[in-house]
Amino acid sequence: MNKRFVLSNVLQLSPGSEDDDHEGPISEKLGRIQFSLGYSFQDTTLTVKILKGFPYEKVRERALYLQVLDYDRFSRNDPIGEVSIPLNKVELGQLKTFWKDLKPCSDGSGRRGDLLVSLCYNPTANIITVNIIKHEISKPWTSGAPQGLICITHFLFSLGLAIDPYVKVWLMHKDKRVEKKKTVTIKRCLNPIFNESFPFDVPAHVLRETTIIITVMDKDRLSRNDVIGKIYLSWKSGPAEVKHWKDMLSRPRTNVAQWHALKA
Numbered sequence: 001m002n003k004r005f006v007l008s009n010v011l012q013l014s015p016g017s018e019d020d021d022h023e024g025p026i027s028e029k030l031g032r033i034q035f036s037l038g039y040s041f042q043d044t045t046l047t048v049k050i051l052k053g054f055p056y057e058k059v060r061e062r063a064l065y066l067q068v069l070d071y072d073r074f075s076r077n078d079p080i081g082e083v084s085i086p087l088n089k090v091e092l093g094q095l096k097t098f099w100k101d102l103k104p105c106s107d108g109s110g111r112r113g114d115l116l117v118s119l120c121y122n123p124t125a126n127i128i129t130v131n132i133i134k135h136e137i138s139k140p141w142t143s144g145a146p147q148g149l150i151c152i153t154h155f156l157f158s159l160g161l162a163i164d165p166y167v168k169v170w171l172m173h174k175d176k177r178v179e180k181k182k183t184v185t186i187k188r189c190l191n192p193i194f195n196e197s198f199p200f201d202v203p204a205h206v207l208r209e210t211t212i213i214i215t216v217m218d219k220d221r222l223s224r225n226d227v228i229g230k231i232y233l234s235w236k237s238g239p240a241e242v243k244h245w246k247d248m249l250s251r252p253r254t255n256v257a258q259w260h261a262l263k264a
Contacts, residue, residue, distance in 0.1 A: 070225045112229030112262035113137040118255045119248040131219040134193040172211040229262025
């Protein structure tokens with residue numbers, strides 16, 4: 001039996017980003033849109049149907065934008081790739097299935113620089129030592145700065161000026177923060193060298209549920225510190241992070257260094 005549910009609703013449009021929950025009061029009225037949602041449990045297909053709000057003439061002037069994200073329960077979801085389809089090049093009167101190659105996201109992801117990190121696992125002492133070696137800005141934000149992230153840090157990046165970076169290291173067990181350590185702040189530097197090591201107690205039976213979150217920050221004496229980028233090291237992170245984690249476990253008592261691209 002093909003179980004299916006359909007829900008129809010009318011929502012007020014409000015400004016925001018992909019991370020907003022839109023649960024607060026609406027400060028700016030942008031219009032309303034009516035749509036229906038249907039889910040087929042047999043086909044595992046979610047169908048979104050716009051009922052009102054897009055006349056055909058308007059649709060032909062638009063483009064359909066799809067972004068694939070990597071869900072991250074600890075922080076913001078990481079963009080994997082995107083596709084944009086101009087609707088004036090599609091025969092809208094016929095139902096058609098598309099295969100499209102994902103392109104790198106144009107929101108500035110991947111332009112936060114790279115961090116050189118060394119990991120060392122001592123199975124006898126149940127200790128993982130994280131060595132924060134250095135951070136390099138591989139490509140300044142001369143254009144295409146991420147929406148919602150316009151701040152003094154990115155402005156300085158675009159000008160090629162210095163920031164005051166430091167690094168925070170969190171040890172996570174499942175969804176819980178266990179321990180935090182951080183480096184010193186290096187003033188007025190775009191490519192800082194830290195060379196600071198932090199040991200963490202990690203029993204063998206919790207290794208698969210452990211995540212090490214490394215965040216590069218810009219210290220701001222006048223306001224809130226800015227996040228430059230993050231990496232997540234564990235069994236279940238991205239391919240590069242998982243490789244580093246496995247290399248660490250397969251080469252005990254050895255410092256295993258690897259470059260990582262910072263993410264939002």
